[in-house]
Amino acid sequence: MSQATPEPLNIGLFGGGTVGGGVYEICEESNKDFLAGIGADVKISKICVRDTSKARDFSIGAHTTVVSDYKAILEDDSINCVVELMGGVTNAKDVVFEAIKRGKHVVTANKALLAQYLPEIQELLKQHPEVHFAYEAAVCGGIPIINVLQNDFFGDKISKICGIMNGTTNFMLSKMESEGADYDDVLKEAQALGYAEADPTADVEGLDVQAKIALLAKLAFGATVPVDTVPCQGISQLSSADFEFARMMRSTIKLLGTAMLNADGSKLSVFVSPVVVPLTSPIAGARGAGNIVVVNSRNVDTTSYSGPGAGRFPTANSVVSDIVRIARGMATPPFPYDKDWTFETDFTGEFYTRITCKDALGIIKRVGELAEENGVSIHAILQNPIEDRDNVDFVVTTEPCRLSQVESFCSSIAKERWAKNKPLCMSLL
Amino acid sequence: MSQATPEPLNIGLFGGGTVGGGVYEICEESNKDFLAGIGADVKISKICVRDTSKARDFSIGAHTTVVSDYKAILEDDSINCVVELMGGVTNAKDVVFEAIKRGKHVVTANKALLAQYLPEIQELLKQHPEVHFAYEAAVCGGIPIINVLQNDFFGDKISKICGIMNGTTNFMLSKMESEGADYDDVLKEAQALGYAEADPTADVEGLDVQAKIALLAKLAFGATVPVDTVPCQGISQLSSADFEFARMMRSTIKLLGTAMLNADGSKLSVFVSPVVVPLTSPIAGARGAGNIVVVNSRNVDTTSYSGPGAGRFPTANSVVSDIVRIARGMATPPFPYDKDWTFETDFTGEFYTRITCKDALGIIKRVGELAEENGVSIHAILQNPIEDRDNVDFVVTTEPCRLSQVESFCSSIAKERWAKNKPLCMSLL
Numbered sequence: 001m002s003q004a005t006p007e008p009l010n011i012g013l014f015g016g017g018t019v020g021g022g023v024y025e026i027c028e029e030s031n032k033d034f035l036a037g038i039g040a041d042v043k044i045s046k047i048c049v050r051d052t053s054k055a056r057d058f059s060i061g062a063h064t065t066v067v068s069d070y071k072a073i074l075e076d077d078s079i080n081c082v083v084e085l086m087g088g089v090t091n092a093k094d095v096v097f098e099a100i101k102r103g104k105h106v107v108t109a110n111k112a113l114l115a116q117y118l119p120e121i122q123e124l125l126k127q128h129p130e131v132h133f134a135y136e137a138a139v140c141g142g143i144p145i146i147n148v149l150q151n152d153f154f155g156d157k158i159s160k161i162c163g164i165m166n167g168t169t170n171f172m173l174s175k176m177e178s179e180g181a182d183y184d185d186v187l188k189e190a191q192a193l194g195y196a197e198a199d200p201t202a203d204v205e206g207l208d209v210q211a212k213i214a215l216l217a218k219l220a221f222g223a224t225v226p227v228d229t230v231p232c233q234g235i236s237q238l239s240s241a242d243f244e245f246a247r248m249m250r251s252t253i254k255l256l257g258t259a260m261l262n263a264d265g266s267k268l269s270v271f272v273s274p275v276v277v278p279l280t281s282p283i284a285g286a287r288g289a290g291n292i293v294v295v296n297s298r299n300v301d302t303t304s305y306s307g308p309g310a311g312r313f314p315t316a317n318s319v320v321s322d323i324v325r326i327a328r329g330m331a332t333p334p335f336p337y338d339k340d341w342t343f344e345t346d347f348t349g350e351f352y353t354r355i356t357c358k359d360a361l362g363i364i365k366r367v368g369e370l371a372e373e374n375g376v377s378i379h380a381i382l383q384n385p386i387e388d389r390d391n392v393d394f395v396v397t398t399e400p401c402r403l404s405q406v407e408s409f410c411s412s413i414a415k416e417r418w419a420k421n422k423p424l425c426m427s428l429l
Numbered sequence: 430m431s432q433a434t435p436e437p438l439n440i441g442l443f444g445g446g447t448v449g450g451g452v453y454e455i456c457e458e459s460n461k462d463f464l465a466g467i468g469a470d471v472k473i474s475k476i477c478v479r480d481t482s483k484a485r486d487f488s489i490g491a492h493t494t495v496v497s498d499y500k501a502i503l504e505d506d507s508i509n510c511v512v513e514l515m516g517g518v519t520n521a522k523d524v525v526f527e528a529i530k531r532g533k534h535v536v537t538a539n540k541a542l543l544a545q546y547l548p549e550i551q552e553l554l555k556q557h558p559e560v561h562f563a564y565e566a567a568v569c570g571g572i573p574i575i576n577v578l579q580n581d582f583f584g585d586k587i588s589k590i591c592g593i594m595n596g597t598t599n600f601m602l603s604k605m606e607s608e609g610a611d612y613d614d615v616l617k618e619a620q621a622l623g624y625a626e627a628d629p630t631a632d633v634e635g636l637d638v639q640a641k642i643a644l645l646a647k648l649a650f651g652a653t654v655p656v657d658t659v660p661c662q663g664i665s666q667l668s669s670a671d672f673e674f675a676r677m678m679r680s681t682i683k684l685l686g687t688a689m690l691n692a693d694g695s696k697l698s699v700f701v702s703p704v705v706v707p708l709t710s711p712i713a714g715a716r717g718a719g720n721i722v723v724v725n726s727r728n729v730d731t732t733s734y735s736g737p738g739a740g741r742f743p744t745a746n747s748v749v750s751d752i753v754r755i756a757r758g759m760a761t762p763p764f765p766y767d768k769d770w771t772f773e774t775d776f777t778g779e780f781y782t783r784i785t786c787k788d789a790l791g792i793i794k795r796v797g798e799l800a801e802e803n804g805v806s807i808h809a810i811l812q813n814p815i816e817d818r819d820n821v822d823f824v825v826t827t828e829p830c831r832l833s834q835v836e837s838f839c840s841s842i843a844k845e846r847w848a849k850n851k852p853l854c855m856s857l858l
Contacts (some may be wrong), residue, residue, distance in 0.1 A: 004762075280716075297746075317729050321582075337467050
């Protein structure tokens with residue numbers, strides 16, 4: 001009968017930054033004795049950084065050599081595991097691919113690399129079955145969602161996975177919800193606090209989530225999702241008015257990555273967009289920089305997993321979990337299964353549309369006509385008392401319809417002389 | 430380098446009831462092809478039930494024999510895995526122990542067996558290192574909390590684990606919260622709906638949670654907790670008034686199992702009790718029969734895991750995950766580590782005490798005196814307008830103090846002539 005065979009790991013670590021320092025501290029200091037005690041023989045013998053002379057915010061033991069040449073790790077046959085925490089795609093790809101080719105195990109936190117080169121990585125791993133490949137830290141830093149999807153749904157059938165996978169935007173949306181603040185102000189605050197980059201595009205336009213939901217769709221559905229094709233709507237169009245309307249609906253607004261089957265289970269929709277979420281949903285409860293993933297499945301119905309999505313030690317902890325599983329001989333196959341899917345971008349759902357107009361006679365009647373023309377059935381119309389007749393917001397929510405129908409409805413409205421712009425459209429959870 | 434070696438499993442299933450039927454359906458019908466596709470060669474060749482002539486609510490394939498004699502499975506050398514879903518302790522112990530002795534893998538959902546015989550099971554497994562032992566379904570049915578604790582905190586240090594681990598009582602408490610109903614009424618409703626047993630003691634007095642938190646304490650802290658010594662307070666003392674006071678505190682009341690370190694990390698407290706939980710906590714969001722577990726740790730801070738705690742397919746799904754991991758050669762050591770702990774029942778916390786009295790002059794002054802005498806610092810006093818002078822409820826919340834201090838405070842109050850009974854005492858989360 002089979003038993004796990006531990007394998008001492010001699011690690012070459014790429015990246016001596018925030019997460020790399022955290023991994024080094026855990027493995028070589030805070031939990032060194034504990035790891036040895038549970039049979040995880042782990043040593044980080046080399047760290048590769050861009051500038052070896054730069055001061056680090058963690059102390060490096062005498063048994064660890066700091067190098068700047070990739071080859072010093074990749075060509076060192078005594079190193080049997082590469083931990084890639086450099087970020088970026090180009091150099092990380094060279095390092096990870098070469099490590100696999102040389103039969104070294106790989107642990108990475110690089111969602112962009114994974115999302116962009118998934119088929120190539122899978123192919124390479126097939127040629128090197130002796131290599132363990134792990135990436136718990138790539139999605140939702142401190143939440144063990146990769147382990148859970150790799151190990152706990154074999155007997156189940158997932159119908160939907162969605163969640164908050166970006167802490168920066170969730171911090172911003174939480175501020176907009178709790179303080180009634182507007183987008184531009186919370187962005188400035190997030191930048192001042194270091195949550196958001198000077199160029200916040202990757203976060204606020206949802207590109208970060210795009211890569212993450214593509215990875216989760218791989219795990220949940222076996223789907224190889226071409227990342228660039230994932231429809232992606234960010235949060236920069238949201239205003240404080242949207243949070244007021246959401247409150248009227250006993251809801252809030254969250255930026256979600258979603259992968260879900262259509263009604264008959266034949267097609268898969270993967271998209272990133274702000275979503276109106278009822279306050280009773282656990283997703284609404286994830287405030288600040290927190291992340292949460294919710295899985296709907298045939299057997300278990302709904303489970304959810306929440307925690308920090310980023311940060312030195314939460315992310316480092318996930319990296320260390322991967323390292324230890326490999327060292328103890330208990331690594332999981334990285335991608336549980338593969339399945340070809342037809343992707344459906346024109347998914348069915350209920351929608352929220354916020355219409356901004358100059359007040360005039362007959363607007364509601366005209367909105368009703370345009371809805372009917374586009375096959376959209378109106379569920380509710382929400383409006384606050386009018387304060388500025390030149391700038392009136394109201395919201396139309398729909399019965400279930402296709403995304404293309406509600407988008408066509410919004411385009412029709414944009415052509416009306418009273419419309420100030422194209423209505424903002426979001427899904428309802 | 431080590432690779433997982435799959436091992437075809439020929440399973441003998443003990444128990445053809447709710448969960449057993451679910452496991453059979455998943456393995457032999459709904460996911461049979463999928464499991465074969467991912468390399469999990471799983472066959473259930475025998476089911477042992479008390480009455481072989483009884484009609485079952487699942488259809489049994491021709492390749493499966495229904496037996497009533499334990500030996501038909503235990504003495505069958507072709508069976509290499511026993512799945513124990515009989516429940517109870519006496520017979521289940523015989524089956525599980527004999528299976529291990531005969532070198533068969535064991536999957537069980539039996540929390541009571543595990544909690545009661547943990548040291549013996551560990552000892553037996555040491556003598557049979559070839560045996561895999563898995564029990565994901567034993568705690569919080571559909572939530573993969575066992576896998577997470579076995580695999581995702583190697584580099585971390587858990588300081589507290591707590592949660593809602595009993596669906597019956599959470600259903601009742603949610604009703605009391607949302608409908609202002611009283612305990613006796615919601616118990617009757619839970620019994621009528623089949624959520625609660627005719628004798629509800631194990632649920633409402635917290636005994637079910639006692640076994641579960643003992644198991645989680647083993648995983649989180651390495652502690653072998655003598656289950657019978659875990660202080661256990663149920664929900665039968667709670668009244669609608671408590672939910673009114675909780676609402677004044679922007680909180681609700683949940684029955685929690687808790688295992689936590691004291692401030693300097695030297696002692697472990699394990700207990701079951703109703704707890705006043707702020708509405709902002711994810712624990713407050715788990716309504717109805719849902720379960721949730723929250724883990725606090727040094728690296729990751731807070732993660733939480735929620736989902737159904739019981740039910741045929743959620744529980745069966747966890748059993749199947751265990752089976753598949755063994756079949757794919759990826760089983761995890763069942764108990765990550767062992768550590769001797771000093772247990773501290775007299776833990777420090779903030780407390781809620783509800784005092785019921787006949788209205789009289791000077792009660793608040795006397796309460797203040799008794800608090801001071803017992804070393805209890807009062808945080809707040811909550812009272813609704815008095816309606817019935819013979820039956821007045823008010824609440825005293827405390828600053829951090831030891832449990833023994835607040836209990837002594839409550840005992841002192843009980844001796845006052847105006848006190849109607851000993852005050853109810855709960856922790857604040």
